[in-house]
Amino acid sequence: MTDGIHVDEQLLGTYVTELGAIGETPDGMYRFVYDDAWQRARDTLLRWIDEAGLEGRVDAVGNVFGRLPGSGDGVVLTGSHVDTVPSGGKYDGALGVVGGLAALAALRAHGTPTRTLEVVALCEEESSRFPADFLGTRAMLGLVAADEPDRLRDRDGTTLAEAMRRAGLDPAAVATAERHDLRAFLELHIEQGRVLADEGVDVGLVEVIPGIAWETITVRGRQDHAGATPMDLRADALQAAAQMAREITLAVERAGRPAVATTGRWTVEPGQPSVVPGLARFSLDLRHPDLAVRDRLLDQVHRICADVARRHGVEVDVVRDKDEEPATMDSGLLEVCRDAAERCGASWRRMPSGAGHDSQLMASRVPTAMVFVPSVDGRSHTPAEYTSPADCARGASVLATALHRLAW
Ligand code: HGY
Ligand code: MN
Numbered sequence: 477m478t479d480g481i482h483v484d485e486q487l488l489g490t491y492v493t494e495l496g497a498i499g500e501t502p503d504g505m506y507r508f509v510y511d512d513a514w515q516r517a518r519d520t521l522l523r524w525i526d527e528a529g530l531e532g533r534v535d536a537v538g539n540v541f542g543r544l545p546g547s548g549d550g551v552v553l554t555g556s557h558v559d560t561v562p563s564g565g566k567y568d569g570a571l572g573v574v575g576g577l578a579a580l581a582a583l584r585a586h587g588t589p590t591r592t593l594e595v596v597a598l599c600e601e602e603s604s605r606f607p608a609d610f611l612g613t614r615a616m617l618g619l620v621a622a623d624e625p626d627r628l629r630d631r632d633g634t635t636l637a638e639a640m641r642r643a644g645l646d647p648a649a650v651a652t653a654e655r656h657d658l659r660a661f662l663e664l665h666i667e668q669g670r671v672l673a674d675e676g677v678d679v680g681l682v683e684v685i686p687g688i689a690w691e692t693i694t695v696r697g698r699q700d701h702a703g704a705t706p707m708d709l710r711a712d713a714l715q716a717a718a719q720m721a722r723e724i725t726l727a728v729e730r731a732g733r734p735a736v737a738t739t740g741r742w743t744v745e746p747g748q749p750s751v752v753p754g755l756a757r758f759s760l761d762l763r764h765p766d767l768a769v770r771d772r773l774l775d776q777v778h779r780i781c782a783d784v785a786r787r788h789g790v791e792v793d794v795v796r797d798k799d800e801e802p803a804t805m806d807s808g809l810l811e812v813c814r815d816a817a818e819r820c821g822a823s824w825r826r827m828p829s830g831a832g833h834d835s836q837l838m839a840s841r842v843p844t845a846m847v848f849v850p851s852v853d854g855r856s857h858t859p860a861e862y863t864s865p866a867d868c869a870r871g872a873s874v875l876a877t878a879l880h881r882l883a884w
């Protein structure tokens with residue numbers, strides 16, 4: 477540590493461990509927006525914010541803020557999301573929240589900043605419960621449509637509005653979450669890939685975040701008897717869907733890195749061994765840092781679906797569920813983070829993100845940058861997700877040092 481701001485590894489370790497216990501199951505982390513675990517995490521974060529001597533606040537959609545007031549105008553914001561994927565890890569999102577909190581706790585000892593510093597636990601990023609798509613960031617940017625609270629439903633049919641009310645929030649007040657005082661956003665996050673770990677580099681300075689498209693592909697065939705229907709007379713929806721998924725995967729493999737495609741969620745109906753499936757539905761997550769390339773691949777996906785449907789004598793329907801544009805991080809902020817890394821004696825490298833982040837949306841309005849720390853074996857979105865306490869503290873120290881440069 478040369479002249480960087482040091483974040484206490486012990487305090488950060490406690491935050492990571494205790495937050496990681498909220499929503500923990502034998503099958504990994506389950507902490508979805510507005511559910512009981514999410515509410516316990518909100519209450520715990522407000523307690524920690526108070527204990528750190530920061531001003532706590534919850535906005536209309538449940539974003540939790542800790543504020544270190546400054547003498548001048550404008551807010552430098554840091555933070556990340558508090559929700560997880562199903563069977564998730566303890567670091568994705570969470571480290572950016574508690575790393576930001578520990579950074580502000582360390583910076584408080586440096587007196588009153590010129591610009592106000594805030595850390596935020598963004599209410600929702602993963603779309604794990606509702607197709608809410610960066611709800612916390614969209615609320616701050618005034619991008620939540622008035623009908624969403626009543627329109628968005630989880631898989632139990634609960635509306636976003638009902639879930640908000642159960643968490644003590646008023647869905648009619650969503651518009652009050654909009655902010656116009658943000659001057660910069662810095663997000664600390666685990667890499668979720670294996671570049672830093674393989675190269676033995678301490679921190680990653682993110683240059684670009686990929687564009688992400690989610691689609692739901694529904695195949696309708698003919699439901700028939702599994703015993704009495706000869707193979708050559710079937711219109712088996714699952715066989716056609718599986719062929720589509722296979723040909724899509726081969727096409728994206730042929731496109732080469734960094735293009736990626738994943739078909740992670742499947743429904744087969746009626747799901748009885750003795751019945752030829754009449755319906756098969758699967759998700760597609762397709763990513764590329766170049767929007768034109770991403771969209772060319774999506775065109776190819778749609779041609780594949782139509783062609784396989786024709787060959788199998790089934791119907792196919794494709795719906796777009798998520799459409800996130802790629803984002804380039806702010807070069808000035810990236811330079812501040814590079815300088816901060818060197819002040820902390822941390823090795824660094826510039827790199828793309830494979831994962832999506834709130835930062836890709838925030839960057840459309842506010843100068844934004846991300847600092848990555850290594851993920852052991854590149855694992856994430858799994859209970860095996862792990863980053864060492866030393867790497868967590870080093871990343872939080874780089875964040876604190878960059879925030880100090882921006883707010884003083
Ligand atoms: O999917 C992602 O990359 C992020 O974790 N939401
Ligand atoms: Mn994630």
Ligand code: MN
Pocket residue numbers: 557568569601665832833
């Ligand atoms: Mn994340």
